[in-house]
Amino acid sequence: MKRREFMKTAGAAVTVAATASRLEAKDKDKPNLVFVFTDQQSWDFCGCYGNKEVKTPVLDKMAEEGVRFEHCVSQCPVCTPHRAMLLTGQHPLNNGCLINDIQMLNPEKQSFADVLNANGYYTGYVGKWHLHGGMRARGVPKGPKRYGFDNEFFTNNCTVRFSAKDAFYWTDDNKKVMFNKFESDGQTDQAVEFLDKHAGEKPFALFVSWHPPHNWVSPTGYDAPKKYMDMYDPAKITIRPGNKDDEKTRQQYRGYMALCSNVDFNLGRLVDKLEEKGVADNTLIVFTSDHGDVLGAFGWKRHKNRPNQVSSRVPLVMKLPKTIKPHVNKTMVGTLDLMPTTLGLMGIKAPDVCQGTDYSRAIRKKKDVKVDYVPMFFWGYGDWRGVYTDRYTYAFQPKPGGLDCNVLFDRQNDPYELKNLFNSPEHEPLKKKLHAMTLESMEKFGDKHVPWDVVKRKIYVHPRDADAKWEPYGRNGKGLLKGRPIDLIEG
Numbered sequence: 403m404k405r406r407e408f409m410k411t412a413g414a415a416v417t418v419a420a421t422a423s424r425l426e427a428k429d430k431d432k433p434n435l436v437f438v439f440t441d442q443q444s445w446d447f448c449g450c451y452g453n454k455e456v457k458t459p460v461l462d463k464m465a466e467e468g469v470r471f472e473h474c475v476s477q478c479p480v481c482t483p484h485r486a487m488l489l490t491g492q493h494p495l496n497n498g499c500l501i502n503d504i505q506m507l508n509p510e511k512q513s514f515a516d517v518l519n520a521n522g523y524y525t526g527y528v529g530k531w532h533l534h535g536g537m538r539a540r541g542v543p544k545g546p547k548r549y550g551f552d553n554e555f556f557t558n559n560c561t562v563r564f565s566a567k568d569a570f571y572w573t574d575d576n577k578k579v580m581f582n583k584f585e586s587d588g589q590t591d592q593a594v595e596f597l598d599k600h601a602g603e604k605p606f607a608l609f610v611s612w613h614p615p616h617n618w619v620s621p622t623g624y625d626a627p628k629k630y631m632d633m634y635d636p637a638k639i640t641i642r643p644g645n646k647d648d649e650k651t652r653q654q655y656r657g658y659m660a661l662c663s664n665v666d667f668n669l670g671r672l673v674d675k676l677e678e679k680g681v682a683d684n685t686l687i688v689f690t691s692d693h694g695d696v697l698g699a700f701g702w703k704r705h706k707n708r709p710n711q712v713s714s715r716v717p718l719v720m721k722l723p724k725t726i727k728p729h730v731n732k733t734m735v736g737t738l739d740l741m742p743t744t745l746g747l748m749g750i751k752a753p754d755v756c757q758g759t760d761y762s763r764a765i766r767k768k769k770d771v772k773v774d775y776v777p778m779f780f781w782g783y784g785d786w787r788g789v790y791t792d793r794y795t796y797a798f799q800p801k802p803g804g805l806d807c808n809v810l811f812d813r814q815n816d817p818y819e820l821k822n823l824f825n826s827p828e829h830e831p832l833k834k835k836l837h838a839m840t841l842e843s844m845e846k847f848g849d850k851h852v853p854w855d856v857v858k859r860k861i862y863v864h865p866r867d868a869d870a871k872w873e874p875y876g877r878n879g880k881g882l883l884k885g886r887p888i889d890l891i892e893g
Contacts, residue, residue, distance in 0.1 A: 429522055429604055429605055430605075431684075432521070432522065432523075432605040432748070432749070433605070433684050433685060433686050433722060433725070433747070433748050433749070434601070434605055434606050434607065434608075434681055434684060434685040434686065435518070435523070435606070435607040435608065435685070435686050435688070435744070435748060436597075436607075436608050436610065436672060436676070436685055436686070436687045436688070437607070437608070437609045437610070437688045437744065438609075438610045438611075438612070438669060438672070438687070438688065438689045438690075439488070439609075439610075439611055439612075439688075439689075439690050439691055439692060440612050440613075440614065440615060440662075440665050440690075440691045440692075441481065441530060441611070441612065441613045441614065441615070441616040441691065441692055442615060442616040442617070442691065442692070442693060442694065442695045442705060442706065443615050443662060443665075443691035443694065443695070443716065443717065444691075444694030444695055444697075444712055444713075444715065444716065445474070445694065445711075445715045445716050445717045446642075446712075446715075447615070447658065447659065447662050448461055448462070448662070448717045449461070449462040450462040450464075450465035450466075450470055450717075450719065451470075451717060455634075455638075455639060455640060455659065456659045456662050456663070457633055457659075457662075457663045457666070458662060458663065458666040459666065459670075460666045460667070460669045460670035460673060461666050461669060461689055461717070461719060464669075464673070464687065464689065464719050464721050465719045466728060467721055467723070467728055468687075468719060468720050468721030468722070468726050468728060469719070469720050469721075469726050469728070469729055469730070469731050469765055470717075470718070470719050470729075470730050470731070471718040471719070471720075471730075471731050471732075471733065471735050472730060472731065472732045473715070473732065473733075473734040473735065473776075473790070473792070474690060474715065474716050474717065474718035474735045474736075475714055475715060475716075475734065475735070475736045475737070475776040475778065475790045476691075476692060476693040476694070476713075476714050476715070476716050476737055477714075477736045477737045477738060477776065477777060477778050477779065478494060478737070478778070478779055478780055478781075479692075479693035479694065479706045479707060479708065479709075479713045479714040479778075479780070480501070480502055480692075480693060480706050480707055480780070481502055481530075481532050481560075481692055481693070482499045482501065482502040482503060482504060482506075482532050482533060482873075483499045483500065483501065483502075484692040484693060484737055485499070485506075485531075485532055485533055485611075485692060486498070486499035486506045486533060487499075487737040487738055487740075488514070488692075488737060488740055488741060489506070489513050489514045489515070489533070489549055489741070490506070490508060490512075490513055490514070490741070490755070490756075491514070491738060491740075491741035491742055491752060491753070491755065491756030491757060491758055492738075492755060492756065492757050493738065493757050493779075493847045493849075494779070494781070494887070495847060495848060495849060495886070495887045495888035495891075496755075496757070496886055496887075496888055498861075498883045498886060498887060499533070500781040500782070500854075500857065500861075500887060501781050501782040501872075501873055502532070502872075502873035502875065503532075503535055503536060503538070503873040503874050503875040503879060503881045504535050504873075504874070504881045504883060505533065505534055505535025505536070505547070505880075505881050505882055505883065506533045506535075506549065507883065507885075507886060508546070508549050509886075510753070510755050511546075511550075512753040512755050513549040513550045514549075514550070514741050514744075514745075515527075515548075515549055515550025515551045515552075515607070515609075516549070516550035517550075517745060517750060517752070517753060518550070518607045518750075519550055519552065521605075521750050522604060522605060523604070523605050523606060523607045524553050524600055524603070524604050524605070524606045524607070525550065525551050525552065525553050525554070525606070525607050525608075525609075526551070526553060526554040526555070526556075526593075526596045526600070526606065526607070526608040526609070527548070527551040527554070527555050527556070527557065527608075527609045527611070528556045528557070528589050528592045528593045528596065528608070528609070528610050528611070529556075529557060529589045529609075529610055529611030529612055529613065530557065530558070530559075530560055530611045530612070530613045531557040531558075531559050531560065531611070532559065532560040533547075533549070534547060534559055534881075535874075535879075535880060535881025535882055536867075536874055536875065536879035536880040536881035536882070537875060537876065537877055537878075537879050537880075538559055538560040538561065538875050539559075539561075540559060540572070540576065541557070541559060541572030541573070541574075541576040541577075542555070542557060542559060542572070543574070543576070544574055551609070554596055555574075556571050556589070556592045557571060557572060558570055558571050558572060558585075559572065560875075561613075562613070562616070562617070562618040562619055563618060563619050564584060564585040564586070564613060564614060564618045564620070565584065565585075565620065566581070566582055566583050566584055567582075568585075569581040569582075569583065569584060569585035569588055571588075571589075571592070584626075584627050584664070585612075585613060585614070586612045586613070586614050586664055586665055586668055587627075587664075587668065589610070589612060589668075590610070590612075590668040590671050590672070593608060593610045593672060594671055594672065594675050596608055597672070597675045597676065597679060598675065598679070601675070601676065601679035601680075601681045602679050602680065602681055610672065612665050612668065614626070614661040614662075614664060614665055615658050615661030615662050615664075615665065615695070616695075616705075617695070617705060620657075622650075622653045622654050622656075622657045623654060623657070624653075624654050624656075624657025624658045624660075624661060625657050625660075626657055626660035626661045626663070626664050627660075627664065630660035630661070630663045630664045630667075631656065631657065631660045633659075633660060633663055634656045634659050634660055635656075636649075636652035636653055636655065636656040637652070639652055639655045639656060639659070641655060642697065642699060642712070642818060643818040643820060644699040644700050644818055644819075644820055645697060645698060645699050646698065646701070651697075651698060654697060654698065655697065658695065658697065669689065672687075673687070682723070683723045683724065684723075685722070686720065686721070686722040686725075686744070686747055686748060687720070687721045687722070688718075688719070688720050688740075688744055689717065689718070689719045689720075690716055690717060690718045690719075690740070691716040691717060692716070693706045693713060693714065693716060694706065694711070694712050694713050694714060694715055694716055695712070695713070696708065696710065696712045696713050697712070699712055702805075704783070704805070707780060707783055707784055707805060708784070708805060708807060709778055709780075709786060709788045709790075709795055709796075709797035709807055709809055710795065710809065710811070710819050711790075711795060711811075711813065711819060712819070714778060714790065714795075715790075718735060718740075720744075720747070720765070722747060725747065725766060726747070726765055726766070727768055729768045731764070731765060731768070731770060732770040732792075733761055733764060733770050733771040733773060734773040734775075734776050734790065734791075734792060735761065735776075736758065736776040736777070736790075737758075738756070738757050738758030738759075739758035739759050739760075739761060740758070741756055741758065742756045742758050742759060742760040743758075743759070743760050743761045743762050743765070745760070745762075746760040746761070746762025746763070747762045747765065747766075757847070773792075774791065774839065775789035775790060775791045775836075775839045775843070776789065776790045776791075777789060777840070777843035777844075777846075777847070778790055778797065779844075779847075779849065780807070781854050781857065782854050782872070782873075783805060783872065784799060784805035784807045785799055785800070785853060785854045786798060786799040786805070786807035786808075787799075787840050787843075787844055787849070787851055788807075788809075788836075788840055789836055789839045789840050789843060791836070791839075793812065793813060793814045794810065794811065794812060794813065794832070794836060795809060795810070795811040795813060795819060796809065796810050796811075796833070796836035796837070796839075796840065797809050797840075798824075798837065798840065800851055800853065801853070808824045808825075809822050809824055810822065810823040810824040810826075810829060810832070810833055810836065811823065848888050850891070852891050856891075857887065857891055860884075860887075860890045860891060861883050861884060861887050861890050861891075862874075862880075862881075862882065862883065862884070863880065863882040863883065863884055864880045864882065866878060867879060867880055867881060867882075
């Protein structure tokens, strides 16, 4: 080889090596992500939100060291719609998940995980999924229906049997593997193993979805492992106003609080592993929940689905040392804001398909953003629309049926929403104002409030899904859509 050619080749090799070194250094500067979300955990069952009885020391410490949001609203307070909004940043009319057990749409391939993959992250998902549609008793095959979680994926899809003898996950070839321990404990083992293997390598993003404190098939509906049940004396528990105070309610509260303590303990296991691996200072930890639990308030038989804050208001705590200074933020955040805000804190621009707001700059500056309202919406059982403001909860439904969700509550004077002002003549001007806000938000999303009975006849591939009493999760359920509801409803 001639000297000139040798020097040219050697120079190119040095350039490639230098570029690779810079990229490696740049990768190490990227913050990791651990995004934790429980199921059905109301904001008022966390110590950091003022509950002096529930034991959640790990989350409480995280709130002291990071940002705790005073108002985080589950905009469609039920499992599948929330999860789809979280992972797409899109309204249910766009992502398809209007109710439970519909298979999520992701035609643009710009889901949360897709964006993280494109930015060099190694992704993992552990826990409840509930986005595969139709029959729940099956795994989620490798490929596009994991919506970008292509590296490591461990789920039981959706089940409400958490005991050590029942808890399991699906393998890639659709076989069950038993945990032989309580579900959230077994899932945390998987999450800890993920961190053990990958923390400190390339940037990682791990989503952990625990099903507790959701009610499950157990004696009280909310039983936890004994050591957590023993933390609580049902006779000394404070019952929310609006709840019937009897032995059954107290036992349910005891179990619910015990489940909250169980997931808090497992959150501590994740935090400990991050510290052990030396990556805690460069890892964004997010803790939230998909919706709350009414816990039988006012005689309601369903656990969520309502605009009332016991159903729709959830915890939101974020910690990223050196980036997030400790504070309480009063910006009202909704489900649609979680993806763009989390990406923003990681220095990643959210895709244009996201329909929420990125509040990362305000978080960095410890600033509260004035938000007039957070839109809320619900299809199916209740079929209501509404808004959550810094003081009021409002919702209306076009016709009676199912849940009675024509509500107006003044949370400042009525924090437990005991007095419905919807039909109060004195509050008619306020109701008109809140109704106008609701209509404005509906117009923004192209929501014409077409009745669910009409919508379900237009969207499903399999007509029998529309005949399901609630959601299409039975043995014959498919949950597949013909396309985006916003397009199909117009047709």
